[in-house]
Amino acid sequence: MTQSRTSQSKTSQSRTSDAVDGQRLWDRHMALARFGARDDGGVDRPTLSGVESEARAQVIAWGRRIGLKPFTDGIANLFLRYEGRDPALPPVVAGSHIDSQPTGGKFDGVFGVLAALEAVEAMAARGARPLRPIEIVAWTNEEGSRFAPGMTGSDVFTGTKTLDQVLPIRDAQGVSIADAVKAILAGDQGVPLRPFGLPIAAYVEPHIEQASVLEAAGIPLGVVTGIQGTRRYRVTVTGEAAHAGTALRADRRDALMAAVRMIAAMDQAAMEPADTLLTVGLMQVTPNAPSVVPAEVFFSIDLRHPDNTIVDRVDGEIRRIVEAERGPCQVALKQIQHSPSLTFAPAIRDAIGKAAGALDIPAMDVYSAAGHDARQLHYVCPAGMIFVPCRGGISHNPAEWAEPAHLTAGTQVLADVLWDLANRA
Ligand SMILES: [Zn+2]
Numbered sequence: 001m002t003q004s005r006t007s008q009s010k011t012s013q014s015r016t017s018d019a020v021d022g023q024r025l026w027d028r029h030m031a032l033a034r035f036g037a038r039d040d041g042g043v044d045r046p047t048l049s050g051v052e053s054e055a056r057a058q059v060i061a062w063g064r065r066i067g068l069k070p071f072t073d074g075i076a077n078l079f080l081r082y083e084g085r086d087p088a089l090p091p092v093v094a095g096s097h098i099d100s101q102p103t104g105g106k107f108d109g110v111f112g113v114l115a116a117l118e119a120v121e122a123m124a125a126r127g128a129r130p131l132r133p134i135e136i137v138a139w140t141n142e143e144g145s146r147f148a149p150g151m152t153g154s155d156v157f158t159g160t161k162t163l164d165q166v167l168p169i170r171d172a173q174g175v176s177i178a179d180a181v182k183a184i185l186a187g188d189q190g191v192p193l194r195p196f197g198l199p200i201a202a203y204v205e206p207h208i209e210q211a212s213v214l215e216a217a218g219i220p221l222g223v224v225t226g227i228q229g230t231r232r233y234r235v236t237v238t239g240e241a242a243h244a245g246t247a248l249r250a251d252r253r254d255a256l257m258a259a260v261r262m263i264a265a266m267d268q269a270a271m272e273p274a275d276t277l278l279t280v281g282l283m284q285v286t287p288n289a290p291s292v293v294p295a296e297v298f299f300s301i302d303l304r305h306p307d308n309t310i311v312d313r314v315d316g317e318i319r320r321i322v323e324a325e326r327g328p329c330q331v332a333l334k335q336i337q338h339s340p341s342l343t344f345a346p347a348i349r350d351a352i353g354k355a356a357g358a359l360d361i362p363a364m365d366v367y368s369a370a371g372h373d374a375r376q377l378h379y380v381c382p383a384g385m386i387f388v389p390c391r392g393g394i395s396h397n398p399a400e401w402a403e404p405a406h407l408t409a410g411t412q413v414l415a416d417v418l419w420d421l422a423n424r425a
Helices: 002-012 022-032 050-065 110-125 150-159 178-189 212-219 255-269 308-324 347-359 374-380 404-422
Strands: 067-071 077-082 092-096 134-138 203-210 220-225 229-238 277-279 285-288 294-306 328-338 361-368 381-387
Touching: 002 285, 022 110, 022 374, 022 404, 050 067, 050 077, 050 110, 050 134, 050 178, 077 110, 077 285, 092 110, 092 178, 092 308, 092 404, 110 134, 110 203, 110 347, 110 404, 150 374, 203 255, 203 347, 203 404, 212 220, 212 361, 220 374, 229 255, 255 277, 255 285, 255 294, 255 308, 347 361, 347 381, 347 404, 361 381, 374 381, 381 404
Parallel strands: 092 134, 092 203, 203 381, 220 361
Antiparallel strands: 067 077, 077 134, 220 381, 229 294, 229 328, 277 294, 285 294
């Protein structure tokens, strides 16, 4: 009786997070950063490359050491499976990506994969077996810098895109995704292929914030409420080249003057509310000569806001403005991306908040300004994200930095969240 009471109280007090090893977690971040290491301390690890293959083999080796079974699929997503008491139940999945931008850092994506591995290792160390399997995932081509656009692995896994749509995409050297995937899969040792779209019970993605809200607030953990909506466009304004000294104003079809009127009006239209973000980051003027009236202007628009109704309102304004301000020029507006804003599942956000509270780790709700694989997963299962601060909000930069204590805190929360979710029937 006494015996059983003692062991009862022991289990109720100890948590998966107790076995999280912050030093091991940190050492693994530094170890993975050697694959594709840059001289300036950053990381250049293109998706589906030789260095990513080496990093992948390292992650598989760490997983195998604690008995995890690796799996992959036709787009080379990597899964490491910790078996549950009922292997037939859909798994709880956690992770992110291990590819980087050419000027990447040590933490973007990597933290999500290593936090998930550490959380499962903590369970394995306690001999704890959850009801559902837990799988660690590294999605292929999150970054989109070698093959554009990104999120290829999660797009294909969730059915947002088909394999046939993405396989022909080529990098700057002319190598196709099809050939790059073939090369990566050939480098795997005994990693079985699985079909896409296996059912998932829940998805949790830990990530560095890549913004400075948490740092400014002095809070080590963000419960991510959602991802802001994005629309991206390309605009071509066509006028007519003419002599800058002889062409009369009334006769001109000046493509740059029309573009400038459009951009100024769009900037005004996006003033309210103040957190509406409208960026014209690319502009090409043809012929781009000082004494020639511009014949053609090509520019980009990147529009973002957490509230879809705001994004949609400004979208309407943009479409009205290009017609209203084109003057004697022709205009072609093409929307190249539309990702609506989304709100993550309350069940996952609650689980994260509850786990942080139980661990006395201060947490706050934050919005994700950047896109992540969790966006794709959100449409197929309850999904959520855990953010940890990164110094100065700097990311996609060799100076990217996260404090070891914050990475540990985020991983402790993840460990208890995964244990909680994987034991729900
Ligand atoms: Zn990332």
